[in-house]
Amino acid sequence: FFENAQYIPVDAIFQVTKDFLADPDPRKVNLGxxxxxxxxxxxxxxPSVRMATTLVSDCGHEYLPIAGSKVFREEGVQLVFNGTKPFSEGRIASCQGLSGTGALYLAGQVLRKVDPSPKAVYITDPTWPNHDLLFSSMGFDVKYLPYYKDKSFDFEGYMSVLVTAPPGSIIILHSCAHNPTGCDPSKEQWKKIASVIQERHLFPIFDSAYLGFNSGSVNDDTWAIKYFVDELGLEASICLSFAKSMGLYGERIGLVTFVTKSLSQVDTMNSILENAQRATVSTPPKYGAEIAAAVLSTPDISEQWSKDLITMSTRIKSMREKFYEELVRLDTPGDWSHMIKQTGMFGFTGISPAQITHLQAKYHIYMANTSRISIAGLNDGNFEYVAAAIDDAVRN
Ligand code: LMR
Incomplete structure (x- = not known):
């Protein structure tokens, strides 16, 4: 049976952590x-999750409904869409997903069931590598939109390809904190992107894994989503992950939503979501859903969560600044100001593959092969070490 099986290279991001864990050097740093x-x-x-776990410590081991926890779904929808017309009119179908990846997978499965004709999915170049794997595995024709040029968002390049996307194509958008570049469109650019999506009858899917990491506020970081579905009244899918924003990485807690044109379509979309869920994971996991539901639905815990998002986003921002200032202090060749212009969890350094290899071999510093670093991996104990290592890599 397996004579023709071909080895598939391991996932590059998870391999970084594997290599890091296997490295005995005490100076090692994981920025992967x-x-x-x-x-x-x-x-x-x-702290909010600690509070929530005390409320759900005895949540039992029964199945959740196929669409997931009702409280979690309602609270997740409210978190993102509160104050919008789709929310007040009840035009939002939803289903619990296996974190962001599972939510995107369900969105793709549902769009296939709604219209099985061949369709292109446009992702950004570069993007989170799993976007390509996910959508090409579902049989979509994956195409790329240029995204990054001269250390910033390549708006012209992006638009030049977006305007050629055939009607019905799916466009994957990063709601905020673009992974890996940390460069988001400005509000004016978002408006122009939205107009093309509207005019060309394209379908937007918002990958929303880092809400709260740009500004510290989910409300501010959902501006683009609200512009599309409220201001313009577009149909869209919004896929949420609570891995990063609640630190629930291993619990696989996410939410897929579809904003519909009319209330009468919501039951149909919910039925297709349930059908797609049943065919793949059957019912979603309970523990993470109960924790997230408790965080979102309990006023004092939700207040603590808002503070936790500020703690995380502020610490990352301050590490960006310290890291940048250290590179300036070292007079490291090149302009590094992109490190403080970028937002969210990542810094897209722009160093070469040879320099990445040098950092790993000589300094035991691990990062993605795209030159992306997770700024969250920097702290007061290592940022000078990392900056000095980059300085050395750039000079040699
Ligand atoms: C990342 O981009 O590093 C994370 O989203 C982890 C992952 O699943 O790739």
Whole structure:
């Protein structure tokens, strides 16, 4: 059976952590995955999540409904859409997903079921590598929109390809904190992107894994989503992950939503979501859903969560600044101001593959092969070490 099986190279981001863990050197630094770390470089259990776990410690082991926890779905929808017309008119279908990846997968499955004709999915170049794998595995024709040029968002390049997308194509948008570049469109640019999507009858899917990491506020970081579905009244899918924003990485807690044109379409879209869920994971996991539901629905815990988002986003921002200032202090060749212009969890350094290899071999500093670093992996104990290592890599 397996004679013709071909080895598939391992996932590059997870390999970084594997290599890091296998390295015995005490100076090692992991700037690979998009996982928040505290000022001591340790995983952080959010105080709000600690509070929530005491409420759900005895949640039992029964199945959730196929669409997931009702409270979690309602609270997740309210979190993103509160104050919009789709929310007040009840025009939002939703289903719990296996974190952001599972939510995107369900969105793709549902769009296939709604219209099985061949369709292109446009993703940004560069993007989170799983976008290509996910959508090409579902049989979509994956195409790329230029995204990054001269250390910033390549708006002209992006628009030049977007305007050629055939009607019905799916466009994957990063709601905020673009992964990996940390460069988001300005509000004016978002408006122009939205007009093309509207005019060409394209379908937007917002990948929303880093809400709260730009500004510290989910409300501010959902501006683009609200512009599309409220101001313009567009249909869209919004896929949420609570891995980063609640630090619930291993619980696989996410939400897929579809904003419809009319209330009468919501039951149909919910039925297709349930059908797609049943065919793939059957029912979603309970523990993470109960925690997230408790965080979102309990006023004092939700207030604490808002503070936790500010703690995380502020620490990342301050590490960006310290890291940049250290590179300036070292007079490291080149302009590094993009490190403080970028937002969210990542810094797209722009160093070469040879320099990345040098950092790993000589300094035991691990990062994605795209030159992306997770700024959350920096702290007061290592940013000078990392800056000095980059300085050395750039000079040699
Ligand atoms: C990342 O981009 O590092 C994270 O989203 C982790 C992952 O699943 O790739």
């Amino acid at each position: 995955p998009g996982t928040y770390r505290d000022e001591k470089g340790q995983p952080w259990i959010l």
